[in-house]
Each structure stands twice: as C-alpha cells, then as structure tokens.
Amino acid sequence: MEKLLAGIPMIDTSSLVDKVEQNLISLFIEKEFQVGDAIPKELELAQSLGVSRTVIREAMLRLRLMGLIESKKHRGAVITSPDLVSVLQKSMNPKILNKETLKEIFEMRLSLEIGMADFIMERVSAQDIQDLKELVKHEPPRSEKLLFQIEHEIAFHGKLYEITGNETMKKFQRLLLPVFDYVHQSGLLKKLVDNQSYVSHGGLVDIIENGDAEKLRNAMRSHLENHFARLFD
Amino acid sequence: MEKLLAGIPMIDTSSLVDKVEQNLISLFIEKEFQVGDAIPKELELAQSLGVSRTVIREAMLRLRLMGLIESKKHRGAVITSPDLVSVLQKSMNPKILNKETLKEIFEMRLSLEIGMADFIMERVSAQDIQDLKELVKHEPPRSEKLLFQIEHEIAFHGKLYEITGNETMKKFQRLLLPVFDYVHQSGLLKKLVDNQSYVSHGGLVDIIENGDAEKLRNAMRSHLENHFARLFD
DNA sequence: TACCCCAATTTTGTCGGACATAATAGACTT
DNA sequence: AAGTCTATTATGTCCGACAAAATTGGGGTA
Known part of the structure; x- marks a missing residue:
C-alpha cells in the first residue's frame, strides 16, 4: 500500500x-x-x-x-x-478557547515563570531590584480586597518578565492576563486550598539580590505552590 | 490635557x-x-x-x-x-521573523523545558520511562553525523513534552522545530563552546525515575548549559 | 432489487466593474 | 507665504455573474 x-x-x-x-x-x-x-x-x-x-x-x-x-x-x-504575540491575541478569546486549552496555557505560564530564573539572574540590574523592593513595600495586606491583591500580583510578576529582557515573553504574559482572569473566575481550577504563601514576593526579591538561579527556580516553584496544588489534586 | x-x-x-x-x-x-x-x-x-x-x-x-x-x-x-499553535504556525516563518524575536523564542523554549519539570514528575508513567530508556539506548555516538544527533535530541526532548500531557506545549515544541533549525544554521547564536555534555539524557532519565522535580529542574538546566552559554556570552 | 453512472442542484471560488470615502498633493486665493 | 479648495489616488464596500467542485437524486442496467 x-x-x-x-x-x-x-x-x-x-x-x-x-x-x-x-x-x-x-x-x-x-x-x-x-x-x-x-x-x-x-x-x-x-x-x-x-x-x-x-x-x-x-x-x-x-x-x-x-x-x-x-x-x-x-x-x-x-x-x-x-509579532507572534499580537497574532495570538486575535484568537485569544477566553470565551472561545476550550477549557482544556485554557488549563494548558495556565500550565505553560507556570513553567515559564520557573524556567526563566536564569534569565532574571543574568540580566537583573540594581535599579530592577530597587523597583521590586518598592513593589513589595506597597504590597496590599491580606485584609485588602482580592482585586487589589491580584493587581499587585500582576505588577510584581510582570516586573519579573520585564527583567528577563525578553520582549516576547513579556508580551506573552500581558496577552495571558485576560485568560487567567477568566480561569480564576470560571472555576476551571479548583479553589485555592489555603492562603498560606510559601515563598513570598519579598523572599523572591531577596534571592534575586543575594542568591543564584537555582535558588530562584526553587523559590519560584514554592511561591507558585498554590497554583500547582490546584492543578495536581 | x-x-x-x-x-x-x-x-x-x-x-x-x-x-x-x-x-x-x-x-x-x-x-x-x-x-x-x-x-x-x-x-x-x-x-x-x-x-x-x-x-x-x-x-x-x-x-x-x-x-x-x-x-x-x-x-x-x-x-x-x-488551536493557538496552529494560529501561530501561519506566521512562524523563520525567514520573516526578525532575529531578535527568534532569539527570544529560543529563550522561551529553554525556560519551558526547565520549568516543566513538575509536570513531568507528576505525570510520568512507567511506560514513559521505558520509552525514554529505549531512546537513550539508541543514542547515536559522538562520532555520528550531527544531523543524527539533532534528530535524536529532538526525539528525546519531544518525548519529555509528551510526558507533560500538555498538548499545547507539545504542539508549541513541534512548531518551534523549524525555528531552531534556522537559529542553529544561521549563526544567530554563537557557536557551541564545547561539546562537553553536562547532564546527559541518560542522567535525566535516571532522575525522572528516581529523583524529584527540583532535581530534574536543575539537571535540565545543566543539560542545556551549552545553549545558555551561547546566549550569555 | 441493487448498483452504477450521469445530470441537476447547491455552495464556494474567482472575476470585473462600480461607487463611496478618506488621504494626499497641487492649484488657487488672499 | 500661508491657508483653503479641488482633483487625484487608493482603499473600502457592494453587486452581479460565471466557474468549479461536491452533493443529491433519478434513471437505466444487470
């Protein structure tokens, strides 16, 4: 044949x-x-x-x-x-993408944030660290509305993407924001198991300043534990 | 105003x-x-x-x-x-994308492969490990043509993507293959500094079988050292 | 009756022409 | 010389028509 x-x-x-x-x-x-x-x-x-x-x-x-x-x-x-990302944007309508794909995109984001530790450590500047510290200082307390916390979360992680100096990744993150919004609200993922924060933002900054890429990877993994727990249950 | x-x-x-x-x-x-x-x-x-x-x-x-x-x-x-990836495919012509973007995509790939360790460890099956061992067994020797080595490299890493169970990531990898081909040939990146392999494929398999996600992340980082070295010089 | 071939129908692909509208450039006025 | 108006040009929108491909149904044949 x-x-x-x-x-x-x-x-x-x-x-x-x-x-x-x-x-x-x-x-x-x-x-x-x-x-x-x-x-x-x-x-x-x-x-x-x-x-x-x-x-x-x-x-x-x-x-x-x-x-x-x-x-x-x-x-x-x-x-x-x-611009690859802007191409993606056109079909990145959370309402249209199927749930499995949304979950997979979410997983990609977690992988990216852990894996980009090397680029952060290689390219971070003194000013970046100052910026990060500034962000952490104005971190909204637990008592604040969830909206503010999410906003801050985005700002902090967005800064990390920025430090990588990788425009494509940064755009990728911005592109994904509406998707995550949707994922969080739509109950696609199990609810947060607990609000305990493993490694905090402050802890991450500390490692960026004094640690190395390996430490940062592991810390980031810990920081994202809540998300992983929701995926793996 | x-x-x-x-x-x-x-x-x-x-x-x-x-x-x-x-x-x-x-x-x-x-x-x-x-x-x-x-x-x-x-x-x-x-x-x-x-x-x-x-x-x-x-x-x-x-x-x-x-x-x-x-x-x-x-x-x-x-x-x-x-399907996000097939959307991307249409504009993923290496000849058209500018060099900076190509490099950034390459960096994303490295980040992904390091960051996906958790998904590999969580979802790997006994059969997967068998498959990986089989792949390693048929690994072409150093003396072989580069083409064979690259082919094998792709097969091995492709299998890792497959283990994540994340179709989007897997498609993403397939999509990127022509880009990497191009990146390697076009001298966009500096030449390989040395052919010393840090953690080998066999070493990775060993960790997948007996280690944990953290070990795998670090091993993968080491395995990819050649690529990082080319980026960071 | 069952099967195959052919024609009629349906639907998308391609075409050329037409007018509308917006941007530009050049001519005109002051 | 500056601003205004007009003519030109290019794209946006629309229409009607035919071509080509796939489906459907019917009729003929075994």
Whole structure:
C-alpha cells in the first residue's frame, strides 16, 4: 500500500488565493523588502500577477492577519515584522478557547515563570531590584480586597518578565492576563486550598539580590505552590 | 490635557467587516454553536445581516485564520476549536521573523523545558520511562553525523513534552522545530563552546525515575548549559 | 432489487466593474 | 507665504455573474 502510493505526487488543491499568498511572501523575501517599505498598490499587484483585485485583497488580508504587513486606510500597506504575540491575541478569546486549552496555557505560564530564573539572574540590574523592593513595600495586606491583591500580583510578576529582557515573553504574559482572569473566575481550577504563601514576593526579591538561579527556580516553584496544588489534586 | 481628553469617546473607526466579524463571533457564542456544527451559508448570512457576500467572506476569512471555523471547498464551514499553535504556525516563518524575536523564542523554549519539570514528575508513567530508556539506548555516538544527533535530541526532548500531557506545549515544541533549525544554521547564536555534555539524557532519565522535580529542574538546566552559554556570552 | 453512472442542484471560488470615502498633493486665493 | 479648495489616488464596500467542485437524486442496467 505504502509502496504503491509512494510515487504519486500530491494534487495541488490550493486555491488561487493560496498561491498568490505564497507568491507575495516569497516576493517580499526575494526583493529583501525591509520593515517600513511600502508595497505595491492592489491594482498593480492584480495586474502584474494576472488575477483580480479580489484575490489580491484576500491574500493581503491574510498577510495582515499574519502580521507581515500593516495597512492604513487609503494609504497603502507597509511591511512589518510579525509579532507572534499580537497574532495570538486575535484568537485569544477566553470565551472561545476550550477549557482544556485554557488549563494548558495556565500550565505553560507556570513553567515559564520557573524556567526563566536564569534569565532574571543574568540580566537583573540594581535599579530592577530597587523597583521590586518598592513593589513589595506597597504590597496590599491580606485584609485588602482580592482585586487589589491580584493587581499587585500582576505588577510584581510582570516586573519579573520585564527583567528577563525578553520582549516576547513579556508580551506573552500581558496577552495571558485576560485568560487567567477568566480561569480564576470560571472555576476551571479548583479553589485555592489555603492562603498560606510559601515563598513570598519579598523572599523572591531577596534571592534575586543575594542568591543564584537555582535558588530562584526553587523559590519560584514554592511561591507558585498554590497554583500547582490546584492543578495536581 | 489628560482632563480635557478624558470625556471624549473613542470614534468608531471600525469597518463594516470588523463589525460583521464581531457579530458573527457573538452569534456563535450566544447560539452556543458546538464544534462541528455547520454554520449558515454565505448568502444566508449576507442577507440576514444585510451586507454583501464580499463582506461576509472577508469576515469569515478572518475567523478561519483565527482558527474559529474551518471551511472545505464547496461544502460550507464548520465551527472548530481554535488551536493557538496552529494560529501561530501561519506566521512562524523563520525567514520573516526578525532575529531578535527568534532569539527570544529560543529563550522561551529553554525556560519551558526547565520549568516543566513538575509536570513531568507528576505525570510520568512507567511506560514513559521505558520509552525514554529505549531512546537513550539508541543514542547515536559522538562520532555520528550531527544531523543524527539533532534528530535524536529532538526525539528525546519531544518525548519529555509528551510526558507533560500538555498538548499545547507539545504542539508549541513541534512548531518551534523549524525555528531552531534556522537559529542553529544561521549563526544567530554563537557557536557551541564545547561539546562537553553536562547532564546527559541518560542522567535525566535516571532522575525522572528516581529523583524529584527540583532535581530534574536543575539537571535540565545543566543539560542545556551549552545553549545558555551561547546566549550569555 | 441493487448498483452504477450521469445530470441537476447547491455552495464556494474567482472575476470585473462600480461607487463611496478618506488621504494626499497641487492649484488657487488672499 | 500661508491657508483653503479641488482633483487625484487608493482603499473600502457592494453587486452581479460565471466557474468549479461536491452533493443529491433519478434513471437505466444487470
């Protein structure tokens, strides 16, 4: 069976738009279009590729959704560097994603925050540590509303992402915020088992200042224990 | 300044297609369309929303690119559960992404692999350990071609992702493979400093079998030392 | 009756043309 | 020279039509 089918070439079922899309992409790569360069008008492309403007428009729409180009009304389109995260954003509607996926994304976040310890330790600056201490100082007490605590939690962890110097990760975190909001509220995860905080924010800062990456990883794992407990029960 | 502008409502610059897109999404959510359900024909939608089919088509194209629907030629479209990773895939062309982003994605991968230790330890099965041992047994020797070594590397780490039971992470890894290929070949990262392997694959398996999450995290960090060294020089 | 082939129908894909609207540039006025 | 108006240009929106592919149903044949 395998043998018989081996030599048969795939039938090209791609539509015209598919081909134009590929065509445009390779065109941009070949011609070494730089970010900011304007791309030809729809009509020109239509004529030079020998297809209707409809097809061009649909292909360009795809490129735009891929983040490869950006177009302003009545002013044409320019090449942009695709930002993976903003691409994700478009389909990151918590109401649409299924629950399993949401849970998995949550797990990814935990993995990331533990694993990024090395980048934090490598790149943290004295100013960063000051900022973190400032954040901890203004930490809302347990008695405060949950909303404030969550807000602070986000600010603190957001700062950690920032320290990594990794823009993609940072954007990833911002992108995920609405998802976590949703996960927390929707009862997708079991309720918090207890409010005991293992390693506190202050403890983390202390390790960032005086410890090493390994200590930070383990401390972060402990800090996130509540979340893990909810996942593993 | 801030004060003056505060009360001014945003002007709605959204195009017709934008509105239709939102309309369709909320329609699907309200009507509680399930995965696999067929959605109305383009013409029906056009008539019932009072816009042209062109607009409907463009809006549906967006939904398709978001992974919310899937349409087969001449057979209509059905609801699907958006798969974040496949969305990403469309714009994950290494030639298009800029170098900084590629490097950052590489860093994310390292973070993930270290941070996922807890999920591995929690969910690993006896069979998984057997599989890992089998993989290690057939590990190509140093003398082998680099290609084989990389292939094996991918297989081993792929298995680790699989053990996490987290489909999103696993897909994420598969998605990133071409990127790493590119990163390795393009000299984006400094060359390997030395071929000394810190913790070997066999060592990792041993820890998965007998150790705990903390040990695995640290071992994984050591295992990836070559990559970190290239980043941090 | 059961099966296969062919035609009619349905639906999406592609096309060309048309007008609307917004941005730009150039001509005109003061 | 500065500002205003107008002509041009490009994209956004819409329409009607045909093409091509998949489905459906019917009719003929064994």
